[in-house]
Amino acid sequence: MTFNLSKRSRARLVGVHPDLVAIVERAIQITGVDFMVTEGLRSVTRQKELFAAKATRTMNSRHLTGHAVDVAAMVAGEVRWDWPLYPRIAQAFKQAALERGTPIIWGGDWKSLKDGPHFELDRKAYP
Template sequence: MLTLEQVKQKSAARLAKLHPAVLAGANELIRRSYNRGVPILITQGMRTIAQQNELYAQGRTKKGDIVTNARGGDSYHNYGLAIDFALLLPDGRNVSWDMKRDGDGDKVADWQEVVQEGKKLGFEWGGDWTSFKDYAHLQMSFGLSIQDLKAGRRPTAQQSAAALSRITGGEPEVNKDIPVNITLNGKKLTTGVMDEAVTYAPVRAIAEALGAKVTYNASSKTVNIVKE
């Protein structure tokens, strides 16, 4: 049987460019599913507009079955907010989309076990859609419609932090093993850490270097930056 790290490595390339919360959720979904005896593979992550249009053409102007009703720009995949998954078979090479498979023999379909864990992490499941059901699809919309995303709106920092907190069960965990230098016009200001494509750095050092003043309100737990 593959180790958890081996299972995670198989999906790593498809997790590039995902929103940080979706990335964290995908990795946690792999871990939780594995712990339930259900190894999975993330088969799709970020998808370009061109790739989406190519997929939309399948079953319409190109051979194959119709697998999506979303044209380029009309899928949460195009904004790094969605993933697709499949069940990773015991040989570690092949996958299955058999929603009735019970590979771990616990009398609960493996597919439903993955969906259960996904929903706990804050994912919305395409199998719950009322029209075109996409059973392999999981997304985090953050309350944003496709029209919102097309207009340039994105999840706020507060929404992203809340999603990460739900995934980690508390404060987002920071990998302090990846230090980064913060510079201004080539001059080093301070150091920070990079975790899941998010940079954490002391706000005071950066704000004051930009000519702003920083205060902290302990009662409201608010950091206030003022630039006159």
């Protein structure tokens, strides 16, 4: 089954680096798990709010520069946070990145504070 990005997801990609947008657009075509974009470019104010709420541990987020997106798995039209869904979404993101030759980092691969919904352009290639 092929999924499509909603208008809401597309709106949340405004200000995100075009290379990452292209990965998101390809990932939705090849994923086995539907997803929506929950956040792309963040303002400093929004980052401070998330930091204060302990929803992030950094003020140096890649979201502040449009180099990161967060997604949420969608199952039967409902947002799901079940961990096993996110490696499946990540597989589509990684394949899309490989096809485009664009290095990305998945938050689920981090050694600590695993962040399954988070994808960002690799800082080594996108400082």
